[in-house]
Amino acid sequence: MKKIFLSMIITCACSIAMAQEFNSATHCVLQSDRSDGKLLSTRAIVQNLLEQTPVALAFKESFTTEEFGEWQLKLRDKVKDLMKHPTIRGLPAAQKVSVAQREGYSIEKWEGYPLPNTVMTWFVLIPHSAMQQTPAVLCIPGSGQTKEALAGEDPVVPKFKQQVMPHKNNMAIHFVKEGLIAVVVDNPCTGEACDLEKIAPAYYDYETSARVLLEMGWSYLGYTSYLDLYVLNWMKNFKPIRKERIIVSGFSLGTEPLMVLGNLDPSIYAFVYNDFLCRTKERAIVLTCPDSKGYRRYPNSIRHLIPGFLNNFDFPDLVAALAPRPILFTEGGLDRDFNLIQQAYVLSGQQNHFTFYHYEKYGEPSKRSNLMSIPKGQTIESYLDLVNVDPDQHYFKAEIVIPWIKKLLAEEGMGIKVSP
């Protein structure tokens, strides 16, 4: 027994010794160590290639109104290409599986069959106050979240119960309490759509399914947006919903399908984007500081990988293309990017349809960075600070979202409390 403990202590001591030897801060930037400046390290070469990759469909502030309109159509076609949604006819109709009463609203569970041999489920929260033609929100969760977490229902996998601010993050409850119909989906691989996580794994495995999809030329986002679009189309035919007033609200990971749906479906009325606005290519370029073990990892996992995406656009471009439809950002980013999108809304004649808030910590202009480009060699912590992100305060900002939506619908004579 003593021998075991001794060996544990030795192992710890060695790890500390090794950690002391490697100072990651001195290796944050990828660079050549040759006198001719050429790169020999593959990691440095591919990083350089990524930096040099042209972006075919970037939004340009110099666009005329006409060019902007043409660009939007090109961008839509390219999003469609990249998402590779299959066209399948003759699928059976969705069915209501159950209904239960909660305080002030009913919750229905539905299932649909978006692919052969496949079932997906979603919740519909209908306020007791609702009449026909009620505005509705499609709620898309973030990583690790489920439709149950967003709807305040018991979790499918109790060990994965929403731990982070559950009463702020139950997005659908906030909407239904204001008289809106809330439709809530799961992201693939989570909740009811998980594999063995119910009985064994310590976290949801998104990556293996993402990998299988990539192998057949698809992607996690392509698959997710296909399912979400299926539910969105179902919403348009769900009687209580006013199909011209469907809002898409995405939290964190859920902002990715939001951008895809927004570009593929011009009938979506408005958008709630609850995450910071990121230039993912820039993030990959500047986040080159190695971790404590010397690995210089990619900033996110392959569930975010869409081969060919960065050759065409980045998130701010996809958002700019949503103009003139109303959109709200609740968790900031760089003013540089918001100014770009602002210009798209100006071009589309609806400058007032674009609203953004920074994290409270970075609310004062003097307290936030206002960079036009981010220096290379960042750690995740330094990067987040430079793009004005306060990770501890990453939650669904009902306090911003609900007033914005109420005002938006009120302006159109569509107060969302449709009956007292």
Added chain:
Amino acid sequence: MKKIFLSMIITCACSIAMAQEFNSATHCVLQSDRSDGKLLSTRAIVQNLLEQTPVALAFKESFTTEEFGEWQLKLRDKVKDLMKHPTIRGLPAAQKVSVAQREGYSIEKWEGYPLPNTVMTWFVLIPHSAMQQTPAVLCIPGSGQTKEALAGEDPVVPKFKQQVMPHKNNMAIHFVKEGLIAVVVDNPCTGEACDLEKIAPAYYDYETSARVLLEMGWSYLGYTSYLDLYVLNWMKNFKPIRKERIIVSGFSLGTEPLMVLGNLDPSIYAFVYNDFLCRTKERAIVLTCPDSKGYRRYPNSIRHLIPGFLNNFDFPDLVAALAPRPILFTEGGLDRDFNLIQQAYVLSGQQNHFTFYHYEKYGEPSKRSNLMSIPKGQTIESYLDLVNVDPDQHYFKAEIVIPWIKKLLAEEGMGIKVSP
């Protein structure tokens, strides 16, 4: 101190209890738990999609000679599409960096500039016996191997010195001792092409570079085969080499660029395939037994991912398309796949150009499995046994390769000892 040890013991006890609860063997097959048989788990749905994915360019045993020729051209075009090699003009010429004498041969180090701002290096081992117009072998290492390991030189990263049978796995030495010129490349991310592995990480990180390449629509194999083709083309202009007698020899990971180069460049004379022959789609379909923690991982990492590859073909198809050029397999697989390739060689009129050996353990037909399809729900161990792989004996089989090459060249009046 006591408290810490107690907490360690409690942690251990819990882990054991959890491990006992989950019996991976009872969950090896992905299946529906619904009465209608529909799948709800994303992992099961995407697995089902992969199974159903059509393969556009599979080799068919029913091909006529004419159809076979047409299919080879189509396959070549598709490989070209998927590999996405850039066309870059005006690159500077490769340069010899150093030369040293070894027993019976000289070793030159060269560097080339296959992309802007980029350098790659390779070794050329030239037997003292060589005259002009000597047959040559392009040697491509396996995972974790370097050109130094294959050439028996001191490693660039001493902690990663070839540990597994170094005197069998120094592929280039085997060739040069027989009078052939051996050209040896690194796989990207290893040896001289590594990043911080020289000072910190515990293993070569291929995956991050692969990820960066995938982000821009390329792939690790696309990039690797581009570099290897660059060196192959250099070989054709290297005076001592008889360019009509260039053999490509790949070990393990190196068999992937071998197949790509073989299909892209019809001038390659022959191939040494030192790995088992795998149907990678089948492997992904049947390897569904979860690990001890309940994760049902993909069988390999993203350095093997080429989006769209499996929609078109698999390894046996790529090999069948090499007919009638001589090829040797040294580490078996399923006779089912070898019979397929045999048929391609029959069609091409050169049945004797196709040679395969099984692992010794599976050499006797009675000792190996001869399945036409592999049942789902395998572990990696059960899978390897079913496809006749003896992982402990995975090494470069000089004892098979050298006699095969000597015979091949002798038959053409090209004994490889060009001077005594």
